[in-house]
Amino acid sequence: MFTFSPFRLLSEEQEEVKGKRKTLVVILMGPPGSGKTTFCNDVMSSARRCWVRICQDTIANGKAGAKSQCLKSAADALKDGKSVFIDRCNLERDQRADFLRLGGAQADVHAVVLDLPARLCISRSVNRTGHEGNLQGGKAAAVVNRMLQKKELPQLSEGFSRITFCQNENDVKNAVKIYSALDLSDTLPSGVFGQRSKDAKVQLGIMKFLKKVEIPENETSGKCNVIDDNTCQDSIPRQETCGKDLCSMELEMENKDKKGSDSLEKSSVGDLSSNDVHTLAFPSISTADFQFDHEKASDIIVESVADFLRKVDNVRLVLVDLSHKSNILSLVRAKAAERNIDSKKFFTFVGDITQLYTKRGLRCNVIANAANWRLKPGGGGVNAAIFKAAGKSLEIATKERIETLSPGNSVAVPLPSTSPLYKFEGVTHVIHVLGPNMNPQRPNYLKNNYVKGCMVLRDAYSSLFEHFASISKSCLQREGSGDSRYNLSDPQSNLMEGTTSEQFPQSDQKIKREDPYDFERNKRSKGILTESSSKDKYNMQHGDHGFAESGINSDAPKSDDESRKTAVATKRTWGSWAQALYENAMHPEKHKNAVMEISNEYVVLNDRYPKAKKHILVLSRLHGLDCLADVQKEHLPLMKQLHAVGVQWAERFLSEDASLVFRLGYHSVPSMRQLHLHVISQDFDSTHLKNKKHWNSFNTAFFRDSTDAIEEIDKYGAAKINDEKLLTMELRCHRCRSAHPNIPKLKSHVANCKFSFPSHLLHNGRLVSASSKTVSEKP
DNA sequence: GTTCTAGAAC
């Protein structure tokens, strides 16, 4: 790879142009997260000439502005003799053409291409908060990938006098050094610097996207189902730096082939070149510490794999073990060959399952873990290695999803984007699997009962593969809709309802600090509570109680200003459009068409704009009880009654359609007057669910589960009210918690997501389903 | 060009 040499600054070529005092227009190019702003700041902090950074995200008094404003500012700066950085993505030729016209007699135009791995950019974008471009969360992956697909590399013919490509952090550092060192009389040599290959007309990432870097089909076939140290070690360059694009390795491999050295085993090239395919890497379950018979286990693996591959297309399964002497790998390899299992769809692989990509070039977006029943780290072997490699965040994400696992089962856990396994290995999910145990020293010992043992092992693989298929399916759908393949399920989840501060203390508080609630923003003067409201009473009574403070709940300590606002606030007023439910409650006889059930205390009616297949309201008829914040201990019997009626209706719906799952609860701050309990099916399959507010009002802590509200009122005399700011949170699937850039994409994901509900919803009767009996026992 | 969001009006 090209390395920069600052000493070229003093070349003869430069001497010639010294004294012309040309200013510079440096057009940065790179997707969000590639480090454009950092590059500018790094240069400017130690620059020897005067630079101005033009950023479209902040050009309009700190806010995003138009391209024309950028052009004007740049022209002005150049007139003043300053050099400018154009800090915007500029990935397409058209986008940067206008900026190129800034060049001329007085100014040279350079390009600095921050061509870093897409995953790194996505990971940075996802992680950052408060960025000028406001590109965070699940949106980032989609945007980065879409931008990269359209990327057109700069060419000198566009009018650049110099183009510098940076493909890793070191390249960036060198480029910063060069531009920092430039004083007003220096110029840099013209030409293209740092490009990977002189012949590369199209950048490799694009080539990979266009599937141009492929090994001919006939070279990929073969019976050999193994890639191990013998075939692979020398042929695949070991990567010292993480996140290197696979295509570069492929090219290097290809080049080696051309040179006639280090020729590759055909099978390994074939398998590795299809790294785009969704791949599950899994260890042999139960054959190590659980001492399951290898012959029987290998039979089951091969049968399970064959069954699965018959049903599911476009995926790859890889059985991994650490040593090429592995007995189970040999057995499976032989049996897979006997059964003529396609070696492109299933093969064995020797390597560390936690470093398949960085060390071996094999990208596996999902890996399986041979877990223990407590789903705890440690214990040695694969389990210890995976938990160690994934970091604490896997432990947390796992515990949040499920407490324990029984033999024959598995659980898929989306990896938080902060996990090194996610960042460097590209692993988006870990599926924990528990197999049968034949070791008397371990729990659930089966005493050599291989009838049961084989059954359990089959179940384990079948469960594992089903989870993998489900992940793959939802991912492919997103890819089909133009979304990112790396954003299989952005697992960064920090603000789900029920998420406690113990679980995500830092992330929650960080969000609170960095994005204080803009009280003035909501000009429509929403519900403001009186100083003696239930909400404040709750806070006064339970400020230091064991309840989780989510960090964005409204009962966080108030600033003086906020306290003043609360103190002077008056009882909420309701707009005319917010009176409809009140009318229904007071005069149900006038609304016979809408009303499904009437009693003295309540009215049941269909939500006029249902946000799911089934969505009804159980409306209190008590005058003066407008919302959850008004509820006090004296209303406890009423609350229980509303809940019981809601459950009855849910059960009625379940008798018609047992596939539904219901949740019952209140909006923290309702839009309509008159206390009403939502009974809503969890499919959210409705054309009326149209925006972020709709989604988040049912799928963040803004939605207060009826059972929790009742419990809190019983214990503390008031239910907790959570902040309306939750309604603006990023969109996350209520099942697998993946983030989605917009409502249509979220809805198409939700329509197919088969993940089990997060564990906190499975408790305290929060969900009512055909199989749950718990809820009817509740209040 | 189309899709999507978010603010204002009701």
Added chain:
DNA sequence: GTTCTAGAAC
């Protein structure tokens, strides 16, 4: 709560 719509995002 919804509808409408400008303009941002794609």
